[in-house]
Amino acid sequence: AGTDAIYKGLAGVVVDTTAISKVVPETNTLTYRGYPVPELAEKCSMEQVAYLLWHGELPNDLQLEQFSQRERAARRLDRSAQSVLARTPETCHPMDVVRTMISYLGTEDPDEDLSTTELLLAKSQRMFAVLPTIVAADLRRRRGLEPIAPHHGLGYAENFLYMCFGEVPDEVIVRAFAKSMVLYAEHSFNASTFAARVVTSTGSDIYSAVTAAIGALKGPLHGGANEAVMHDMIEIDRPERARGWLEEKLTAKEKVMGFGHRVYKRGDSRVPTMYQALREVSEHLGETKWLKIYAELEDEMASRTGIRPNLDFPTGPAYYLMGFDIPMFTPLFVMSRVTGWTAHIIEQTESNALIRPLSAYSGPQQRSVPA
Ligand code: CMC
Numbered sequence: 001a002g003t004d005a006i007y008k009g010l011a012g013v014v015v016d017t018t019a020i021s022k023v024v025p026e027t028n029t030l031t032y033r034g035y036p037v038p039e040l041a042e043k044c045s046m047e048q049v050a051y052l053l054w055h056g057e058l059p060n061d062l063q064l065e066q067f068s069q070r071e072r073a074a075r076r077l078d079r080s081a082q083s084v085l086a087r088t089p090e091t092c093h094p095m096d097v098v099r100t101m102i103s104y105l106g107t108e109d110p111d112e113d114l115s116t117t118e119l120l121l122a123k124s125q126r127m128f129a130v131l132p133t134i135v136a137a138d139l140r141r142r143r144g145l146e147p148i149a150p151h152h153g154l155g156y157a158e159n160f161l162y163m164c165f166g167e168v169p170d171e172v173i174v175r176a177f178a179k180s181m182v183l184y185a186e187h188s189f190n191a192s193t194f195a196a197r198v199v200t201s202t203g204s205d206i207y208s209a210v211t212a213a214i215g216a217l218k219g220p221l222h223g224g225a226n227e228a229v230m231h232d233m234i235e236i237d238r239p240e241r242a243r244g245w246l247e248e249k250l251t252a253k254e255k256v257m258g259f260g261h262r263v264y265k266r267g268d269s270r271v272p273t274m275y276q277a278l279r280e281v282s283e284h285l286g287e288t289k290w291l292k293i294y295a296e297l298e299d300e301m302a303s304r305t306g307i308r309p310n311l312d313f314p315t316g317p318a319y320y321l322m323g324f325d326i327p328m329f330t331p332l333f334v335m336s337r338v339t340g341w342t343a344h345i346i347e348q349t350e351s352n353a354l355i356r357p358l359s360a361y362s363g364p365q366q367r368s369v370p371a
Contacts, residue, residue: 006360011262015194015355020053020343021186023263030269032186033057038273046156046181046336047071050128053186053343054121067125068155074129075150075159077137081105082147085137094138095224098331099214101134102127106207113205115349123206124342131338132156135331136163142325157181160335165323172284173322176277180315183270184333186340188263192216192223196341200348201355213341214334220257223337226329228257229316233293242296250304258313259301267308274314281321290317 007013022031030037033052040049044058051059051067059067077085084104088097105127106112111119137147140163148163157178158168168174187193196213200206217223236245249256261268275294282291294317301307319329 009262010194010357015189016197016353018188018344018347019056020340020347021188023188023269025264025266028264028267028269030187037183037270041179041182041273044182046178046185049182049185050125050339053339054124054346070125071129071156072150072152072159074126075133077130077133078108081108082137085134086141090142093218094135094142094327094331095214095218095334097138098131098134098334099211099218102131102207102214103211105130106205106211109207112207115206117346117350120206120342120346120349124339124346127210127338127342128335131335132160133163135328135335136160138331139164139325139328161322169322170284172280176281176318177322179273179277180318180332181336183274183311184315184336186337186343190222191219192337193341193344196345197348198355200345201352203352206342206345209345210338210341213337217333217337218330221255223312223330223333225257225310225312226316226319226333227326229312230320230326230329232257233290233317233320236293236297239289239292239296242293243300246297246300246304256297256301256307258316259305259307259309261308261310264308264310268310270311271309271314274311274318278314278318278321281318285321287321290321293317 020033022029022034024030032040032049033056035052035058040052044052047068048058048064050071051064081101081104085097085101088100109123111123133147133150140147148166151159151162154162154168157174161174161177162168189197192213195216196209199209199212220228232245236242246256278294279291282288294313298309298313301309315333316329319332320326324332
């Protein structure tokens with residue numbers, strides 16, 4: 001590109017190739033390793049999708065069995081990591097806890113700097129397995145409750161919900177949660193994935209790359225939007241207030257959280273699947289207020305601006321209805337996206353080029369330091 005053309009925010013810039021996922025905004029499609037994501041969300045568990053992202057193929061029965069065994073065996077948080085978690089202040093955001101814990105896991109790994117594909121896969125799987133234990137323990141201690149140890153007999157989604165709430169919720173809730181995990185898992189060169197690839201490109205280690213990715217995901221323009229959406233819905237409170245609230249936001253030229261997307265300009269391909277899950281949970285629980293506020297905001301935003309909801313719009317109220325505290329929403333995104341991040345870290349490692357763009361200088365002319 002040279003220094004003449006400036007692509008602020010790297011908008012429209014193709015930085016590298018990837019074989020992990022493909023986004024086609026024109027046809028509103030997203031595929032992981034060639035499989036349409038709505039189909040994966042309907043038919044596959046998060047374990048199958050994690051395997052797919054890392055290995056390029058869906059597992060056969062034996063491969064899935066072995067993969068699940070390894071995942072189940074790696075869920076426990078050792079005592080020193082538990083004590084680090086316990087020492088993080090409860091006043092901090094749960095994303096800071098997740099970020100700190102991944103960083104800490106790096107200090108415990110004697111092979112931190114080794115980056116053969118096999119070792120990277122093992123580390124990725126360990127992070128995937130232990131993150132739900134970290135998030136559930138943090139959720140519970142903020143409620144003044146003791147952590148619940150992982151349940152070896154339960155799958156990924158059921159086990160996580162069990163560790164949070166002390167029981168496996170109804171099938172409708174489990175299914176909706178599992179779908180959200182599949183939908184959040186991967187999305188090409190989004191900001192957090194790109195951050196992970198930048199760190200990896202310097203030859204740094206996988207924990208540093210994931211820690212950086214978590215930092216990038218925290219922001220409200222990225223993963224933090226799912227929390228912001230729910231704060232807004234609570235502020236709106238009644239469906240009949242939604243349109244007036246939106247008008248005020250737009251008049252004040254404020255961004256409406258959960259709407260818009262850098263890549264999708266005609267709607268986010270993941271929304272219909274998650275909207276359906278939100279509907280099922282709402283109807284199952286007999287609580288349709290958020291669904292009504294959702295519909296009012298979606299309609300009004302479309303007619304005023306043409307801007308469509310993104311995935312964070314349905315996940316916000318869905319997670320709220322499932323019983324999660326709002327600050328825990330973005331850590332749920334981390335639990336899932338760690339699979340995409342690490343698949344990209346492995347891809348970057350296997351075909352690396354240092355990521356180092358240029359800038360056009362806009363500061364003062366060269367001058368001398370006064371005597
Ligand atoms: N509310 C109001 N106006 C918006 C919104 C929004 N959510 N999104 C875009 N616009 C307007 C924006 O004001 C601008 O108008 P104008 O041209 O008159 O200045 C125009 O649309 C283009 O917006 P942009 O911010 O330049 O476009 P972008 O591609 O940089 O933005 C975005 C993408 C996601 C940062 C933005 O849509 C946004 O801030 N959305 C709200 C935050 C959000 O929901 N983020 C989640 C993203 S998707 C899932 C995820 O990563 O978690």
